[in-house]
Amino acid sequence: xxxxxxxxxxxxxxxxxxxxxxxxxxxxxxxxxxxxxxxxxxxxxxxxxxxxxxxxxxxxxxxxxxxxxxxxxxxxxxxxxxxxxxxxxxxxxxxxxxxxxxxxxxxxxxxxxxxxxxxxxxxxxxxxxxxxxxxxxxxxxxxxxxxxxxxxxxxxxxxxxxxxxxxxxxxxxxxxxxxxxxxxxxxxxxxxxxxxxxxxxxxxxxxxxxxxxxxxxxxxxxxxxxxxxxxxxxxxxxxxxxxxxxxxxxxxxxxxxxxxxxxxxxxxx
Numbered sequence: 010x011x012x013x014x015x016x017x018x019x020x021x022x023x024x025x026x027x028x029x030x031x032x033x034x035x036x037x038x039x040x041x042x043x044x045x046x047x048x049x050x051x052x053x054x055x056x057x058x059x060x061x062x063x064x065x066x067x068x069x070x071x072x073x074x075x076x077x078x079x080x081x082x083x084x085x086x087x088x089x090x091x092x093x094x095x096x097x098x099x100x101x102x103x104x105x106x107x108x109x110x111x112x113x114x115x116x117x118x119x120x121x122x123x124x125x126x127x128x129x130x131x132x133x134x135x136x137x138x139x140x141x142x143x144x145x146x147x148x149x150x151x152x153x154x155x156x157x158x159x160x161x162x163x164x165x166x167x168x169x170x171x172x173x174x175x176x177x178x179x180x181x182x183x184x185x186x187x188x189x190x191x192x193x194x195x196x197x198x199x200x201x202x203x204x205x206x207x208x209x210x211x212x213x214x215x216x217x218x219x220x221x222x223x224x225x226x227x228x229x230x231x232x233x234x235x236x237x238x239x240x241x242x243x244x245x246x247x248x249x250x251x252x253x254x255x256x257x258x259x260x261x262x263x264x265x266x267x268x269x270x271x272x273x274x275x276x277x278x
Contacts, residue, residue: 012066014055019096024079026096029055032066037102038275040073041093043111043135044151045167047202048193050075064272072102080201086112086209090119094127106275108132110261111233112202118211118241121218130275131222134261135230137237138244139210147232152203155196161188170231171259215244222248223274225267227260249274 014031029051040062042051051058051073062071077092093116097105107128109117114136121128137144147170154163164187168180193199222245226238235252242250251270253260261267 012056012059012063013070014059016053016055018052019099021077021092021095024077026074026077026092027052028072028074028096029058030070030072031055031059031062032069032071034066034068034070036069037105038062038065038069038071039093039097039102039105039107040071041107041109041113041116042073042075043113044148044199044202044206046075046112047199049191050078061268064268068276069106072100072105076198076202080198082201084201084205086115086205086211087119087123089116089205090123093120094124097127103127104129106130106132108134108271109136110134111136111258112206115206115209115211118215118218121220121222122211122214125217125219128220131218131220132225132271132274133222133238133241134225135227135233135238135258136241137233138212138215138240140207141234141237141240143231143234143236145207148203148206152200155199155203158196159188160192164188164190167232171257173229173256173259173263176259176263212240212244215241216246218245218248221274221277223271224248224250225253225260225270226250227253227256227258229255229257230260232258 012031013033016029018025018027027050065071104127107117114133121131150166224238224241226235228235242248253264256263
């Protein structure tokens, strides 16, 4: 199969967790996506998602996990991290490098705090140690759009908060059709993820993260705020920090050297 890309799932009690994998290296890299997973999971998307990570394929087998299919009300970021650890155990992944983006970075923080033996190196991208004022404002707006069933406004709001002005010039051309793309049958999954973000706060436990940690942010981040990156750097012992000037929440997508920066960090002795 192309790039050894695979679509699969793990049984978690009464539900399943979808994941994709690609590459064939002996090392393992775990990717945990952000709030977009509340709208559409990775199920069946291995070929679509693999491309940006081909740099890793020789040395790493890369896994990208969704949250589990059925999530109870009150399902927290810490619960998500526990289920992530369980899925890794089921797949025989005893230790891995872990990268979390946005909400995925919040999950990755608790994974490293509660299961330090499983995390070799940690990359936290465009995320924060808790629901700061920027997060409360942005996620609150996304929730209101979803409650109205206004998918077009939701997609426009997240795009405007995420991309640089240069990227938005081209992206705005598709705004008229955004309401017809990717609208879920209901927003229950999205609501649970949003509420978990708004209740998240790992600030007082970050000193428990002992693995090498790289924090990456964008100085124009309108979704979580760049201060979240500085706060993580201050609280996580001996962490490294890099801020992309002129980029926002989609720095992981827009910065051409993003994956090379991550690769160099996890490969460093």
